[in-house]
Amino acid sequence: MQAVWGYVQSMWQQAWQGDVQAILFWVAVYCGVVGIYSLAFQLRIRRWPAAPGVLAQAGVERWGGPEWVRSDQQYSLKSAYRYRVDGRVYEGHRVSTWVMVASHNGRFLLEAQLKGVQRHPDGTVSVFYNPKRPHKSFLIQPGRVGLLITWVIILGPALFYWSRFHGG
Structure with a gap:
């Protein structure tokens, strides 16, 4: 030692x-x-339970740099959703454990990440929440690719x- x-x-x-x-x-x-x-x-x-949620907003948000200088622009995911656990309503904004900021040319990665949100025919989405602290949530559970990375x-x-x- x-x-x-x-x-x-x-x-x-x-x-x-x-x-x-x-x-x-x-x-x-x-x-x-x-x-x-x-x-x-x-x-x-990956072990957190899911609750149905209502997605108010989910998209790629541009920030930084003037609009006409694409190389200076940055993009990140922006979301807002509500879900109910044990009769109480919660609001969330986190999409994934992988927080990414992308350039103009890399924003397709963010758009691909949004495709991982589980959408249901009734218009709801799956919200994965911490059973001990239900106010903590994500729209996407970590997958095999993320674990491999x-x-x-x-x-x-x-x-x-x-x-x-x-x-x-």
Whole structure:
């Protein structure tokens, strides 16, 4: 254990000195910690129950930059919905755990994300809510692709670091 702690301390000192190996070590550690937290969050949300909701608004919103300079424009999802849990009405605005901001050319990703909202023939949508805190909700549960991307975020930097500096 002392050897591990010594390695961590050494990497910290070397990172402050600008050593590329040490910086990549801490990038891998950061991606691992954040990725594991995100993965746990996504897996928990996959177990949330659904309630029928009424969608008041769901679309791609443009912000930033003048209208005539498309390269400076940013896009994000904007939504508003209501749903009922145990007789109480709640309002939500979150679409997905994947919060994305896209450029003018990448806004199609946001439009594709909106297609993941489960719409029903009666005009309602599925709202996935936290059973312990029903005011927390999403319109889209995390899917397999999102979980796979999270695994890549967790493992990719660590594997790159290991192969670059410790691999054969």
